[in-house]
Amino acid sequence: MAYQNLNDEDEVLFKPIYETGRGFYVLVAILVAIFLFGLGCYIRQLILGLGVTGMDEPVTWAFYIVDFVFFIGISHAGTLISAILRLSKAEWRRPITRMAEVITGIVLAIGGLHPIIDLGRPDRILHLFERGRLQSPLLWDVTSVTAYFTASTIYLYLPLIPDIALLRDRGGKLQNFYKILAWGYQGTAKQKHTLERAISILMVMVIPIAISVHTIIAWIFSMTLQPGWHSTIFGPYFVVGAIYSGIAALLIVMIVFRKAYHFEDYLKEIHFQYLGTLLLIMSLLWTYFTFAEYLTAFYGHEPEEMRVFLYKFTGGYAPFFWLMVFCNFLLPIIILSNRKLKKLPGILVASIGVVIGMWLERLIIVIPTLANPRLPYPTGIYIPSVTEISIFAAALSAFALGFMGFSKLFPLISIWEIKEGRLQSVHEVSKRLREYLPGHPEEKQVEASVKAEI
């Protein structure tokens, strides 16, 4: 359908829904091809069994579990960051929250499928329903991921309703689809109040759910007595890593779609600066946790622990370990603490580095422990097969396709929140400033100063 310019001041945000260039279709075709190849590999794995993967005794968890932890970690980009920014009334959140929430929904769906992909006989997942043990962290994980997926889908949907209503009212393509999803929203004061109240409840609920998800994933490892896994700080360590990789993924998506859809007027340098600073803080926090984790293991010097420790530091996994340290610590610190480098290209490089580094971190946590079991077995060898690599590539393609598909149906930037920000932000910020500042400055005076600054 041809794009209808209704001269809305935020017309550029509607444009990607109605206009699609040739490049989009080419990219979709490439991504679909990668996805189908991965799907074919999975069907082959279903027929031939897990023998087509690189997994073997003692390394019985590998790429799929690494990808599972990685994707669920990325999911913290959205709902958690969006909820924290909304709760703290950070005005700069307005153009960011939607993208963050979409990332969460898509990666959770992808990540949640990975434990099933890891099963040679996926039909056996049914045993979980019949004879699952509620005291097992594996079952906690199924529950918390399902709860997080449900909560974050609702948390994505509710703030989307006013924008769906805008699309419905514009007419054009998929009218009935938007009518159904708009739930009769017309923007009346009472409707706004209902929606705001529900969003407030959800943003408070979503934070502990998100934290529980990655804590429970960490517990799957740390509740075992395996060297390298049995650690009390694994819960918070995983949560920190998840938020860290989530912010990096969000920055990558923002930079790519800003360029592709010409959102320069909405996603400004300042948004990247703020998120870049958050990324830097998370980098330092992650480094602190990593240091604390490994120092404790080294200081205890238990033989089994040291076997895993040395395998990571100087053994077979040393290249991955040191590359992880470079990507997660050195690269972001160098780029993000330097004003000259902390520009869009630098932030993009740092974010890509962090995403790669965090994937490596998951790899380093999962495999060396299994390759060096407590029992007196020789060190295991794990080399991923084409099947595992293809399925990982397919998962990444599915993410890109999901995000691109979403952008063709709904605005990637929350239009109503931008409009609301234009109308209310100055007054809100002025009101807050009056409360912070000593003395009793006049409201008009503060408001004039804020406007002058803008």
Place this chain on the structure above:
Amino acid sequence: MKDRTIYIVQFITLSFVWILAVSITWWFIHLVIVASELKDAQTASISISILAVTIFWILAGVLSYVFFGLHRNAKAGA
């Protein structure tokens, strides 16, 4: 599409979240019964179930509150 049909479709989509909440409750009750039969950490199973089930019911409740709230407060005839 008629307004009535749209409302019915919307209502059906809302019912999915309730189906999920009820299914999870039913599943957890079943698992607690299994834990009880096997004398396998029943107290832990009950505590975890109560926590998890509550989350799904609250989520379904919030979504229903919005659904009925938006429909009730829509402009008449719009």
